[in-house]
Amino acid sequence: MEKILVVDDDLNILKVLRMRLESGGYAVVTASESQKAKGKILEENFDLALLDLKLSEADGIDLMKDLREVDPDLPVIILTAHGTIESAVEAMKEGAYSYVTKPFDYRDLLVQIRHGIETSRLSREVKRLQSIVRADLEGQNIIGESEAMKQVSQVVALAAGTDSNVFISGESGTGKGMIAKALHRLSERKDKPFVAINCAAIPANLLESELFGFEKGAFTGAVASKKGLFVQADGGIIFLDEISEVPLPMQGKLLKALEEKEFYPLGTHKKTKVDVRIISASNHDIEKEVEAGNFRRDLFYRIHVIPIRVPPLRDRKEDIPLLVSYFLAKVGEKMKKPAKVLSPAAMRKLMLYPWPGNVRELENIIECAVVMSTEDIVSEEMIILSSQDVSDQLFKPFRESKQDFEKNYLIQLMKISRGNVSQASKLAGKYRADLYELLNKHKISPQDFKQE
Numbered sequence: 001m002e003k004i005l006v007v008d009d010d011l012n013i014l015k016v017l018r019m020r021l022e023s024g025g026y027a028v029v030t031a032s033e034s035q036k037a038k039g040k041i042l043e044e045n046f047d048l049a050l051l052d053l054k055l056s057e058a059d060g061i062d063l064m065k066d067l068r069e070v071d072p073d074l075p076v077i078i079l080t081a082h083g084t085i086e087s088a089v090e091a092m093k094e095g096a097y098s099y100v101t102k103p104f105d106y107r108d109l110l111v112q113i114r115h116g117i118e119t120s121r122l123s124r125e126v127k128r129l130q131s132i133v134r135a136d137l138e139g140q141n142i143i144g145e146s147e148a149m150k151q152v153s154q155v156v157a158l159a160a161g162t163d164s165n166v167f168i169s170g171e172s173g174t175g176k177g178m179i180a181k182a183l184h185r186l187s188e189r190k191d192k193p194f195v196a197i198n199c200a201a202i203p204a205n206l207l208e209s210e211l212f213g214f215e216k217g218a219f220t221g222a223v224a225s226k227k228g229l230f231v232q233a234d235g236g237i238i239f240l241d242e243i244s245e246v247p248l249p250m251q252g253k254l255l256k257a258l259e260e261k262e263f264y265p266l267g268t269h270k271k272t273k274v275d276v277r278i279i280s281a282s283n284h285d286i287e288k289e290v291e292a293g294n295f296r297r298d299l300f301y302r303i304h305v306i307p308i309r310v311p312p313l314r315d316r317k318e319d320i321p322l323l324v325s326y327f328l329a330k331v332g333e334k335m336k337k338p339a340k341v342l343s344p345a346a347m348r349k350l351m352l353y354p355w356p357g358n359v360r361e362l363e364n365i366i367e368c369a370v371v372m373s374t375e376d377i378v379s380e381e382m383i384i385l386s387s388q389d390v391s392d393q394l395f396k397p398f399r400e401s402k403q404d405f406e407k408n409y410l411i412q413l414m415k416i417s418r419g420n421v422s423q424a425s426k427l428a429g430k431y432r433a434d435l436y437e438l439l440n441k442h443k444i445s446p447q448d449f450k451q452e
Contacts, residue, residue, distance in 0.1 A: 002047040002117055003027040007037045007063065008079065009056045013102075017050065020106050026113070034058035034066075041070045047117045053080040053087055053099075061091045068095060073124050075116035079104070143326050144319035146415075148311040152179070159306045160186035165258075167303050168281040170310030173358030176281040179310060180239045183279060192236030195229050200245035207250055208266065212257070215267035228265060230257065234274045243303065244282040244289050248296070255299040278303060313355040313362060318415045320350055323359065327366040340370055345380040351412060353385050361386075407442045414439075419449035 004026050006017050011032060018028045029044065031037040034055055040046075049067055053060040064076045078091045078099040091099060097116040100109050143149075159166050160183050168176045177196065184194040202210050209219075213228030229238060240246075246254060257263040262273045280303045289295040313320070324342060332339035342350075346369075355361060369382040417424040421439075424446075425432045439446065
């Protein structure tokens with residue numbers, strides 16, 4: 001039974017509200033003073049709060065803020081008189097779910113309560129799933145507190161609870177395969193098989209037999225029957241990595257299998273039925289491949305139901321310190337030695353690098369640095385980076401290259417410090433006034449990098 005906290009300094013209204021809400025199937029706790037309400041929220045868990053906007057000794061908006069400091073997800077409905085609707089609207093801007101004017105229609109109030117509780121329940125469930133997803137992803141090296149990675153974990157949480165097909169896009173080394181495995185572990189199919197195939201690694205003439213299997217004698221060399229990957233994944237998930245590399249003739253057969261959930265293994269006229277969920281991925285822009293005629297549009301729509309884009313490391317550099325700490329600990333455990341730390345210069349070198357190989361490259365570089373370093377602190381010299389991306393800058397005029405570097409440096413600085421100019425000035429070794437001048441010069445606002 002859902003529990004509602006009702007706060008109003010009019011005892012008659014409290015009595016009527018309790019009666020109406022209890023007849024509606026809710027458990028009700030009442031308070032006529034804000035202090036009593038604050039005590040109640042510390043003692044009990046509530047599904048929703050009804051607060052009078054104008055309490056005799058307090059303001060309903062202030063009380064709402066106090067209650068939500070204890071329970072940030074608590075939905076609040078404001079009770080207000082006709083003359084204070086503007087204040088009720090202000091309360092909604094501050095986070096109230098809705099408001100109801102006195103004298104109120106109790107049927108409307110019950111509808112608002114039901115919707116508020118349901119919205120809150122969904123919000124809490126998404127947050128619960130996100131925390132599970134984040135813990136799962138962290139266990140698979142997919143670590144980050146950046147806004148970009150929070151969005152990834154949110155979509156993974158929502159997608160894991162469905163049976164829809166998922167398409168994961170992102171550059172090589174961003175962790176697309178790990179996202180696919182996380183979706184499997186968090187889904188209702190977690191106890192069934194997870195079968196992965198890199199479509200780019202299988203010769204075109206063998207791909208059909210790998211996916212759908214074959215009967216003995218189906219072709220030269222088929223000395224025994226073999227179950228295809230779709231049959232091996234029956235009841236579970238098949239992960240089609242680099243699906244954009246599937247040849248066009250094979251794409252039609254794959255589409256038919258996905259649509260009908262049945263196919264003919266090579267060498268047989270008997271259909272095989274399967275129940276599989278499809279997760280696919282590509283490091284190419286698959287929509288451009290569709291426009292170029294290299295990938296079937298109908299197959300694209302079939303696999304691209306829930307898209308998840310894994311951002312490149314250069315777009316979430318604020319996650320690099322977290323990743324570095326994780327990889328240092330991982331390598332230390334692997335070598336059965338205490339984890340090393342990076343010098344500030346070494347970390348700065350990592351932060352300025354464009355990361356063409358993404359997280360996979362970072363892990364390899366950290367492992368190499370730890371193995372090569374004889375000291376507890378890994379120096380800048382031990383961070384060995386590829387210089388292949390530097391040459392492009394030499395074709396720009398010096399002034400333009402300097403401006404680009406300066407702007408990119410400031411943007412990364414703001415991301416790392418989350419818009420805290422004092423912290424950013426310390427990291428950059430500059431006076432705050434000088435840093436503000438540079439930010440203004442490049443039209444960069446620290447406010448854009450502050451997290452809510």
